Amino acid sequence: MLVEILGDWPMWARSGLLIMAALFGGYVLRWIIQWLVQWSIPRSRIPWVHSLARHVATPLGWALSLVLMQLVLPFALPEDWLAVGRRGVWVIQILVVAWLIIGVLAVAEEVIVANLGIEQADNLRARTMQTQLRVVRQIIVIAVLFLAAVAVLMNFEPMRLLGTGMLASAGIAGIILGLAAQRTLSNLIAGFIIAFTQPIRLDDVLIVEGEWGRVEEITLTYVVIRIWDLRRLIVPIGYFLDQPFQNWTRTEARILGSVMLFLDYRVSVGEIRKETHRLVSEHPDWDGEVCGVQVVDATPTVVQVRLLVSAQDSGSAWNLRCALREHIVAWLAEHHPEALPRTRAFLEPWPGDPQ
Numbered sequence: 001m002l003v004e005i006l007g008d009w010p011m012w013a014r015s016g017l018l019i020m021a022a023l024f025g026g027y028v029l030r031w032i033i034q035w036l037v038q039w040s041i042p043r044s045r046i047p048w049v050h051s052l053a054r055h056v057a058t059p060l061g062w063a064l065s066l067v068l069m070q071l072v073l074p075f076a077l078p079e080d081w082l083a084v085g086r087r088g089v090w091v092i093q094i095l096v097v098a099w100l101i102i103g104v105l106a107v108a109e110e111v112i113v114a115n116l117g118i119e120q121a122d123n124l125r126a127r128t129m130q131t132q133l134r135v136v137r138q139i140i141v142i143a144v145l146f147l148a149a150v151a152v153l154m155n156f157e158p159m160r161l162l163g164t165g166m167l168a169s170a171g172i173a174g175i176i177l178g179l180a181a182q183r184t185l186s187n188l189i190a191g192f193i194i195a196f197t198q199p200i201r202l203d204d205v206l207i208v209e210g211e212w213g214r215v216e217e218i219t220l221t222y223v224v225i226r227i228w229d230l231r232r233l234i235v236p237i238g239y240f241l242d243q244p245f246q247n248w249t250r251t252e253a254r255i256l257g258s259v260m261l262f263l264d265y266r267v268s269v270g271e272i273r274k275e276t277h278r279l280v281s282e283h284p285d286w287d288g289e290v291c292g293v294q295v296v297d298a299t300p301t302v303v304q305v306r307l308l309v310s311a312q313d314s315g316s317a318w319n320l321r322c323a324l325r326e327h328i329v330a331w332l333a334e335h336h337p338e339a340l341p342r343t344r345a346f347l348e349p350w351p352g353d354p355q
Contacts, residue, residue: 051110055103055104063096109137131195134218138220192220200218201249206245213225222235249314258306258307259324263340271335280309283320293307294308307328
């Protein structure tokens with residue numbers, strides 16, 4: 001029927017119409033599949049559907065269009081162009097399938113992370129799983145892209161011959177490439193090690209190069225740290241295997257914070273202790289675990305008093321420390337000004353000076 005209808009059409013018109021019909025048919029099929037998925041999945045899983053629509057719908061539509069195009073090519077192209085057309089469509093289809101696989105991996109990661117409870121305050125296990133998933137997905141994406149590139153090149157005869165010729169010098173080429181990419185390969189290996197040994201995780205609080213920040217992104221070659229003032233510190237991933245750094249959330253999110261005060265010897269530590277307990281017990285960032293006041297040092301001029309408190313995470317601890325420091329300093333200035341540090345001098349008359 002299709003041949004009888006289009007048999008008298010010019011070749012360019014017939015080809016254009018069939019190709020446009022294949023593209024449109026793939027879009028319609030994608031829309032039907034998307035509608036069926038939305039209709040059949042319970043409302044509790046709607047986020048999965050949104051993730052599928054964002055990552056998979058477009059490559060799926062192209063894949064379906066290319067399948068239809070393979071079917072209509074015998075009617076759209078003359079015999080001498082059919083083999084070339086099929087090979088071109090096949091090459092594009094390989095790339096689209098790789099795109100589709102990458103989208104499915106992204107959906108799988110989002111769905112798993114959504115069920116880990118990453119938004120909880122004590123989310124150590126969730127961040128561990130998220131970090132491993134992120135790095136494993138990146139490794140699989142690189143492998144998929146590599147295999148897709150190989151599959152595309154193998155469709156062209158000159159590339160096959162080139163590959164055969166390169167096998168003879170594979171040893172020398174491997175040595176040269178290994179030396180040239182030594183740093184890159186070491187970073188890739190470091191990324192794989194970090195994904196499973198977990199010295200750092202996503203959302204960990206770190207002190208790196210004297211900067212305080214949270215791990216925002218981990219790739220196979222570098223780590224992005226969001227510093228407290230919203231700057232981003234980009235660190236090669238190998239740094240975390242070669243250099244020391246502080247991880248404030250390595251085993252748990254809960255953390256201790258201290259406030260150091262330098263006060264006069266006449267200070268009443270008991271009064272400070274009572275006022276500190278009163279303030280901390282009313283502050284929403286205190287986790288109810290640790291609240292202590294101790295004299296930790298004494299110099300010839302002042303004593304050093306440490307106020308030690310705990311909070312559920314580093315951000316809460318920072319806010320609690322700042323509020324405690326501000327309140328205690330103001331409270332001392334108002335109620336116990338004799339406790340503020342001062343410099344004392346004893347003046348003696350010089351012999352011979354008039355009295």
